[in-house]
Amino acid sequence: MHRSLTLFLAIAFPLQSMAAVLPITPRQAQQLGIRTAPVQAAAARPAISVLGHVIPAPDARVPVAAPFAGTVKRLVRLEGEMVKQGDTLAEIVSADMRASAARLEAQQARERSARAAAERARLLVKEGIAPASRAEEAEAEAASSAADLAGLRSVMGRAARGGDGEYRLLAPAAGRVAAIQADAGDTVAAMQPVMAIDTREEMWVEAALPAALVGQVHAGDRVTVDGTRASGVVIAAGTSIDPKSRSAMLRARLTSAPGLISGQTARLSVATRAEQGSFTLPRNAVAEMKNGTAVFVQRGGGFEAVAVRVLGLGAQSVTVAGPFSLRDRVAVSGVSELKAASARE
Secondary structure (H helix, E strand, O other), rough: HHHHHHHHHHOOOOOOOOOEEOOOHHHHHOOOOOOEEEEOOEEEEOOOEEEEEEEOOOHHHHHEOOOOOOEEEOOOOOOEEEOOOOOOOEEEEEOOOOOOOOHHHHHHHHHHHHHHHHHHHHHHHHHHOOOOHHHHHHHHHHHHHHHHHHHHHHHHHHEOOOOEEEEEEEOOEEEEEEOOOOOOOEEEOOEEEEEEEEOOEEEEEEEEEEEEOOOOOOOEEEEEOOOOOEEHHHHEEEEEEOOOOEEEEEEEEEOOOOOOOOEEEEEEEOEEEEOOEEEEEEEHHHHEEEEEEEEEEEEOOOOEEEEOEEEOOEEEEEEEEEOOOOEEEEEOOOOHHHHHHOOOO
């Protein structure tokens, strides 16, 4: 601090305790560059900042697995392409496909036979020729055959038979090809994922919540992604600590996610609910005093250093608890000069 300013402060502010009002005239306030801002009731604490990564909505990504073991002959669709339900995604050569097709045909014949036997048994029971138990047994056999047939049809429905012992892997839903997990020439096992399809553009963020912040974030808290216009809401905040990462899992659904892509690292700012009776001030209003944290509240003909408890610290604002009213105004510039004067005890 310049010598002239030090002399000015010594004249303007006689020795005071922290709780006393530092007398200052409007002219002195102007010379010191002191400006004030109103105290505001806090609706939310300044954001908690956590690091995470962008993922598709858990129910939006559909894995596409090979229903039969084989070798990938050709990828028909590539990552990023839009597909419709039933579109061919890949061609796979498979001996298992031929065997399953034969089993399907045999099961269709068994199911028809079991259905016909059940119908005959019902007629015999109706005419009093056969006991009711015979019809019950035949109907149970028909139901079992129908269930086996439905299972085979479900598996076969994921693919379309091609020529020369191959099949076409079909898209189970409309969307965008999000990932390809096998290349042409690769051998795939039955039910091994080959591709993944995002059925909608909804994005989530998974982030690590430090142990010190567990319990401070709740479902419904608002979130923003730093450096973007993306925003959303907390869906779940873990309450148990992973022993390896020493953090809990935080998941947030983004209601808007312009410019974000799956897998991207993102810093998430979470605005948690404010405590009742807390206040929001500009961040530069807070001063670290010898006896703790304080702000300078305009009182009568000067300013009083009022002790506060910081509840949350953001980039531009701070949430505090302290003896304020909404009629109060606090110094937001010239704070270092007021602090210097207050320290002269």
